[in-house]
Amino acid sequence: MFKTIFKKELLDQILSPKFLIVSLLCLVLVPASLLLNSAGYDDAFREYDAARKEAGNSTEIFREPSALSAFGIGLENVMPKSVVFSKYQMEARGAQVQSEVLSNINGKIDFVVIVSFLLGLIAVLYAGTMACEEKEIGTLKLVLANPVKRSTVIGAKFAGGFSVLLIPFALSTLIALLLLLGQGFPIFASGNAARIAAVIVLSVLYLAAMFSLGLFISTRTHKTSLALLAGFFAWIFLTFIIPKTGEPLAGLIRRIPSEDAMKANRAQVRSQIEKEKGKALAPLMEKYLHVDGRGKWDWDAYTKARGPVAQNYEERIDQTLQKFDAAYEQKKSDRRNLSLNIARISPASAFTQAALNFCDTGVADLENFSRSLQNHGILLSRAVFKYSFQDTFTSDDGKTNRSMGGASSPEGKIDYPKFRYQFPAFEETLRAAAPDLVLLIFFNLIFFAAAYVSFGGYDVR
Amino acid sequence: MTTLQPILKADDLSKRYEDGVLALDHLNLEVRGGEVYCLLGANGAGKTTTINLFLNFIPPTTGTCFIKGIDVNKDPLEAKKYVAFVSENVMLYGNFTARQNLDFFAKLGGKPNLTKEQYYQVMRRVSLQEKAFEQRVKTYSKGMRQKLGISIAIIKDAAGILLDEPTSGLDPKAAEEFQETLAELKGEGKAILMSTHDIFRAKEIGDRVGIMKEGRLVMERTREELQYEDLVKIYIDYMKSEPLTA
Ligand SMILES: Nc1ncnc2c1ncn2[C@@H]1O[C@H](COP(=O)(O)OP(=O)(O)O)[C@@H](O)[C@H]1O
Ligand SMILES: [Mg+2]
Numbered sequence: 001m002f003k004t005i006f007k008k009e010l011l012d013q014i015l016s017p018k019f020l021i022v023s024l025l026c027l028v029l030v031p032a033s034l035l036l037n038s039a040g041y042d043d044a045f046r047e048y049d050a051a052r053k054e055a056g057n058s059t060e061i062f063r064e065p066s067a068l069s070a071f072g073i074g075l076e077n078v079m080p081k082s083v084v085f086s087k088y089q090m091e092a093r094g095a096q097v098q099s100e101v102l103s104n105i106n107g108k109i110d111f112v113v114i115v116s117f118l119l120g121l122i123a124v125l126y127a128g129t130m131a132c133e134e135k136e137i138g139t140l141k142l143v144l145a146n147p148v149k150r151s152t153v154i155g156a157k158f159a160g161g162f163s164v165l166l167i168p169f170a171l172s173t174l175i176a177l178l179l180l181l182g183q184g185f186p187i188f189a190s191g192n193a194a195r196i197a198a199v200i201v202l203s204v205l206y207l208a209a210m211f212s213l214g215l216f217i218s219t220r221t222h223k224t225s226l227a228l229l230a231g232f233f234a235w236i237f238l239t240f241i242i243p244k245t246g247e248p249l250a251g252l253i254r255r256i257p258s259e260d261a262m263k264a265n266r267a268q269v270r271s272q273i274e275k276e277k278g279k280a281l282a283p284l285m286e287k288y289l290h291v292d293g294r295g296k297w298d299w300d301a302y303t304k305a306r307g308p309v310a311q312n313y314e315e316r317i318d319q320t321l322q323k324f325d326a327a328y329e330q331k332k333s334d335r336r337n338l339s340l341n342i343a344r345i346s347p348a349s350a351f352t353q354a355a356l357n358f359c360d361t362g363v364a365d366l367e368n369f370s371r372s373l374q375n376h377g378i379l380l381s382r383a384v385f386k387y388s389f390q391d392t393f394t395s396d397d398g399k400t401n402r403s404m405g406g407a408s409s410p411e412g413k414i415d416y417p418k419f420r421y422q423f424p425a426f427e428e429t430l431r432a433a434a435p436d437l438v439l440l441i442f443f444n445l446i447f448f449a450a451a452y453v454s455f456g457g458y459d460v461r
Numbered sequence: 462m463t464t465l466q467p468i469l470k471a472d473d474l475s476k477r478y479e480d481g482v483l484a485l486d487h488l489n490l491e492v493r494g495g496e497v498y499c500l501l502g503a504n505g506a507g508k509t510t511t512i513n514l515f516l517n518f519i520p521p522t523t524g525t526c527f528i529k530g531i532d533v534n535k536d537p538l539e540a541k542k543y544v545a546f547v548s549e550n551v552m553l554y555g556n557f558t559a560r561q562n563l564d565f566f567a568k569l570g571g572k573p574n575l576t577k578e579q580y581y582q583v584m585r586r587v588s589l590q591e592k593a594f595e596q597r598v599k600t601y602s603k604g605m606r607q608k609l610g611i612s613i614a615i616i617k618d619a620a621g622i623l624l625d626e627p628t629s630g631l632d633p634k635a636a637e638e639f640q641e642t643l644a645e646l647k648g649e650g651k652a653i654l655m656s657t658h659d660i661f662r663a664k665e666i667g668d669r670v671g672i673m674k675e676g677r678l679v680m681e682r683t684r685e686e687l688q689y690e691d692l693v694k695i696y697i698d699y700m701k702s703e704p705l706t707a
Pocket of ligand 2: 509510625
């Protein structure tokens with residue numbers, strides 16, 4: 001019985017015009033977006049490579065673009081292209097591509113976007129008519145007048161209908177991958193294949209969940225027009241409204257100071273210790289660096305003598321700022337996690353989050369990159385920044401203000417620490433994506449169970 | 462030719478819908494093999510509800526439907542092996558040809574190994590044009606679809622056949638052919654329960670005729686009895702009389 005209905009669904013769907021339309025859409029969009037985005041990656045990589053070589057030894061570092069951003073751009077353009085470090089701070093550069101106004105307004109089309117938006121919608125609408133259309137054309141009664149269980153009917157409908165949806169998806173993906181391979185895209189390099197496979201598995205899971213949701217809607221309605229409308233609203237709610245409310249909602253729940261306020265705070269924390277340092281160094285300034293022509297100006301002696309005195313303060317500044325930054329990062333990360341968790345109510349959001357992590361352009365990468373920067377900052381401060389200083393003395397009445405900066409000469413050449421961005425390992429990504437993977441499986445079970453139960457009591461008259 | 466045991470039997474059958482409408486009020490009827498039972502009644506009398514109860518599409522409020530002695534509510538899958546169904550206005554699968562439709566429903570009905578010739582035979586039997594056999598059903602007229610619907614019921618070769626206004630939408634010639642088909646099925650010993658608005662045909666083909674009003678079977682006559690009575694007059698008198706539930 002299952003096989004009979006399964007085959008019928010397969011044939012019926014394939015013969016319908018919507019199958020042709022969906023196939024054409026997939027066959028055009030999936031390969032085109034992948035080829036375009038991989039070309040974009042090539043450009044970005046060339047730029048990165050040239051800039052890195054040109055910069056040589058410096059305090060500027062460059063982030064290697066993610067090859068898999070060809071599949072999901074995600075946060076690729078939000079993360080900085082390069083970061084310039086200086087003592088106690090860093091400055092990100094080239095985070096937004098300002099020439100691409102439209103892409104920033106509308107979002108770019110990539111594989112992950114095609115699956116989550118377009119195919120997600122198609123899955124809901126495809127399944128959304130499966131039960132009620134048969135009621136409309138009167139065949140559901142004819143089918144159920146036979147010795148066949150309703151559970152068999154809904155199961156076969158899911159299997160048959162979903163298989164038909166997977167045909168254009170699988171075909172267009174396969175063609176796109178072959179084209180990419182032909183273009184020399186590193187599909188089989190550095191674990192990319194496993195990541196691409198993971199994105200495809202996640203896509204299938206997500207689409208299955210949306211398909212079951214559509215089936216459920218179909219068993220709650222008695223008219224195809226109504227089912228299509230309901231499916232469309234469900235899709236808007238899940239792919240637009242919920243993901244977009246996550247951030248503002250989290251912002252309301254977890255208030256944190258703005259980036260500007262944080263910077264002002266940070267400067268104040270720093271200047272407090274700088275003041276203390278200036279006071280401690282004042283006698284040395286007085287001794288070696290006269291202002292009023294008494295004695296001789298002995299810069300070398302000063303830089304030598306200040307070291308032991310300043311060291312204590314400079315270490316304190318380092319540690320305090322690191323703690324300050326970590327605390328702020330933690331707050332931001334808490335809020336981000338809250339917003340991501342709110343968004344996860346939507347299968348589309350769970351899918352996007354997990355898939356982008358596998359594309360090396362997700363939140364896990366943002367955090368990983370930020371950690372790398374932090375570590376590199378510490379290395380730089382140990383190897384480079386410790387030689388430069390800025391001493392400021394301000395008298396209590398504020399009338400005297402002396403500031404001098406310079407560099408104590410290091411013994412031998414400065415050894416600039418090398419920076420090479422390490423993408424998270426596959427296992428690490430898997431761990432980061434695990435909650436979303438579990439969620440997607442959960443959505444599948446819930447939605448299908450709902451459709452199953454609802455169809456069991458579906459009024460077929 | 463008729464069997465002793467009824468193949469279709471409604472026992473004290475009532476149905477009250479969720480919105481409170483009492484669609485069926487303690488109905489009792491029996492159809493034996495080789496017998497045609499015609500249910501007459503105005504729109505909303507409860508004919509479709511009766512047939513839906515036989516097919517377990519809805520649960521009864523009281524009473525039981527039996528198909529070949531099997532309680533439909535207790536063992537619907539077993540009961541449905543022995544009943545075929547023709548509904549009014551069925552569209553069928555428009556993307557499929559007539560034969561593909563027939564094939565699908567034959568398999569569902571437990572006939573997995575029929576040949577193309579067997580499908581053609583059944584379609585000839587309901588006098589569907591030969592050239593339409595391999596045409597997509599979405600090109601069909603209402604009458605052609607109805608014929609195909611009847612052939613779907615025939616091919617199941619079940620002991621009981623339920624027909625819900627099968628002649629609505631058929632032209633006179635097709636209706637005449639349909640009546641012949643029905644007579645053949647009756648001759649094969651099928652128990653046929655048919656709801657219809659066609660009083661004349663009911664009188665001609667029905668071994669028994671029941672008139673329903675507001676969910677009750679208000680009159681039942683055998684073929685013999687009807688030879689001496691005017692069914693049309695009886696029907697109209699019942700329709701004109703006061704509502705039962707005043
Ligand atoms: N799903 C339903 N919910 C509520 N009332 C219904 C439903 N289906 C039918 N009815 C009511 O039950 C009564 C009998 O309907 P039906 O069996 O379709 O009559 P017939 O087939 O004789 O025209 C009517 O009053 C109708 O309005
Ligand atoms: Mg009716």
